Amino acid sequence: MPAWLMPVAASTQAAKVDRIFIGLTLVSAVIVLLVVGLVVTFAIRFRRGSKADRGPLPEVVSREFEIGWTAATLFVFVFIFWWAASAEIGAFSPPKDALEIHVVGKQWMWKTQGSNGAREINELHVPVGVPVRLVLTSQDVIHSFYIPAFRLKRDAVPDQTTEAWFQATKTGTFQLMCSEYCGTDHARMLGRVIVMEPQDYAAWLSAQPEGDDLAHQGERLFSEKGCSGCHAPGSSVHAPSLAGIWGQAVQLDGGKLATVDAAYIRDSILQPARDIVAGYAPVMPSFKGLLSDGEIQALTAYIRSLGAGPREIRTPGVPPLSSRVPGAQPARSPAMVPGAPVLDTPAPAGPAVRP
Ligand code: CUA
Numbered sequence: 237m238p239a240w241l242m243p244v245a246a247s248t249q250a251a252k253v254d255r256i257f258i259g260l261t262l263v264s265a266v267i268v269l270l271v272v273g274l275v276v277t278f279a280i281r282f283r284r285g286s287k288a289d290r291g292p293l294p295e296v297v298s299r300e301f302e303i304g305w306t307a308a309t310l311f312v313f314v315f316i317f318w319w320a321a322s323a324e325i326g327a328f329s330p331p332k333d334a335l336e337i338h339v340v341g342k343q344w345m346w347k348t349q350g351s352n353g354a355r356e357i358n359e360l361h362v363p364v365g366v367p368v369r370l371v372l373t374s375q376d377v378i379h380s381f382y383i384p385a386f387r388l389k390r391d392a393v394p395d396q397t398t399e400a401w402f403q404a405t406k407t408g409t410f411q412l413m414c415s416e417y418c419g420t421d422h423a424r425m426l427g428r429v430i431v432m433e434p435q436d437y438a439a440w441l442s443a444q445p446e447g448d449d450l451a452h453q454g455e456r457l458f459s460e461k462g463c464s465g466c467h468a469p470g471s472s473v474h475a476p477s478l479a480g481i482w483g484q485a486v487q488l489d490g491g492k493l494a495t496v497d498a499a500y501i502r503d504s505i506l507q508p509a510r511d512i513v514a515g516y517a518p519v520m521p522s523f524k525g526l527l528s529d530g531e532i533q534a535l536t537a538y539i540r541s542l543g544a545g546p547r548e549i550r551t552p553g554v555p556p557l558s559s560r561v562p563g564a565q566p567a568r569s570p571a572m573v574p575g576a577p578v579l580d581t582p583a584p585a586g587p588a589v590r591p
Contacts, residue, residue, distance in 0.1 A: 246406040246431065247386035252323045254387070259319070263312065327388075330401035334369035335362065338450065338533045341372070341379030341392035344421035346412065347530070351537060353449040354441055358427035360412065362404060363437035369401045371498065373529045380416035383429055389415055394529075395506070397498040404431040454538025457531055466520070475520065476513045482540040487514040501536045 245254060281288050337360065340347045349355045362368050372381055374392040381400070382389045390400035412427035432440060458464050466475035476486075485493045489512040494500055503510060505527065508520035527535070 243384040244406070244410075245385065245387070246404055246408065246410060247383075247388065248403045248405055249327055250385070250387045250405075252326075252387075256320050256323060260316065263316070327400070330369040330399070331367045334367035334401055336369050336371065337362075338530075338537075339370050339372045339381060339392065340375055340529050340533070341381065341414065341418075341425075342375035343377065343419050344414070344425040346379075346381070346414075346425070346427045349450060349530075349533075350441075351450050352441065354444045358412070360427065360429045361437060361440055362429065362431055363434045364404050364407050364431050366434065367401055367403045370399060371533070372398045372400065373533065375529050377418045378416050379414045379418050379425065382413045382415035383410055384413075385410040386429075391416060395502070397502060404429075407431045407433060450534050450537035451541040452538075454534035454536070454541075457527075457535055458538055461523070461527065461531075461535075463535070473519065474516065476516055478539050479542045482542070488512060489514050489516075496539075498533075498536050501539055502532055505532060505535065 242254060242257075245251060282290070336351045338349045338351070339360075340349075346358050346360075347355070348357075348360045354361070370381065370390070372390055372392040373396065374394045376394060378394070379392045380389055381392055383402070386402045386404065388400055388402050390398050392398065408431055410429045410431065412429050414422055414425035416422075418425065458467075465471055466473040467478050469477060469479070481496045483496060485495050488494055491514075492511075494511055500511075504520075506522055506524045508522055509518050512518045
């Protein structure tokens with residue numbers, strides 16, 4: 237693709253998106269040429285005073301042709317839909333071992349934080365050739381995280397978590413922008429994505445101030461914000477234990493099942509009365525307005541890290557390339573093995589105890 241026509245292509249997704257873009261452009265060009273060609277031809281041929289035949293059309297044109305081009309356009313558009321939709325759906329499921337980076341958009345900056353602790357503003361350092369999963373949210377209005385060189389665009393929506401992933405194929409610095417009008421300084425909501433060789437990335441990461449990773453931050457918040465008062469094992473208030481619940485299906489009051497993911501935890505924190513876990517009383521107050529989006533992300537990371545294997549310790553100088561939430565991959569705690577006896581027996585739901 238010539239450079240003046242398209243930004244540089246620097247991710248595994250880019251070629252696919254470009255093929256669709258070029259395909260659509262070619263199909264549109266063919267249709268435009270055909271229509272303009274016919275308009276011009278007919279305008280000349282049937283101009284006033286010309287001797288062209290204006291009688292009825294031959295049967296084959298008025299029926300077979302009509303059916304033919306209706307079917308052909310239908311086929312072309314169904315094909316385009318399938319082509320683009322399959323590429324888009326593929327872009328939704330990141331590889332399991334992807335590096336996880338949390339992104340918070342706010343007027344007017346991008347805050348990023350790897351689960352390995354590296355925190356940045358309007359910058360994002362990533363290693364080349366490694367899949368990176370982005371978990372996005374917004375602190376105020378809708379923003380859209382856009383890296384043209386990666387052909388990647390995903391909205392960051394307040395009170396919601398969206399995801400995207402990419403794998404960079406070239407080292408270098410690429411433009412990051414906001415592509416959703418979000419207020420006065422929308423156009424200045426710019427940033428840089430710096431793609432580095434894995435060893436350079438490792439060096440960069442170890443030179444970062446030794447910050448807490450998200451899960452540790454979440455652990456601190458868990459007691460600071462009072463979550464531990466009810467959810468810690470052995471607390472006097474009867475609340476569901478959070479150990480090992482990540483990714484599990486929980487039974488809700490009323491018989492529905494819910495899967496514990498970022499959205500479920502977010503809802504449980506902000507609208508606790510909506511989905512009550514079966515067997516528990518709806519006593520939890522909402523934390524709406526009391527926790528920022530970043531704090532909810534940290535708490536989510538903490539809950540995710542619970543109940544599975546030992547914490548991964550980050551050795552200075554040897555940062556983990558794949559910064560899964562510590563311990564998220566290995567075996568689950570015994571309590572979560574399907575069929576294993578559950579020690580914590582929920583009390584029957586009684587009259588709601590107001591906190
Ligand atoms: Cu943020 Cu536009």
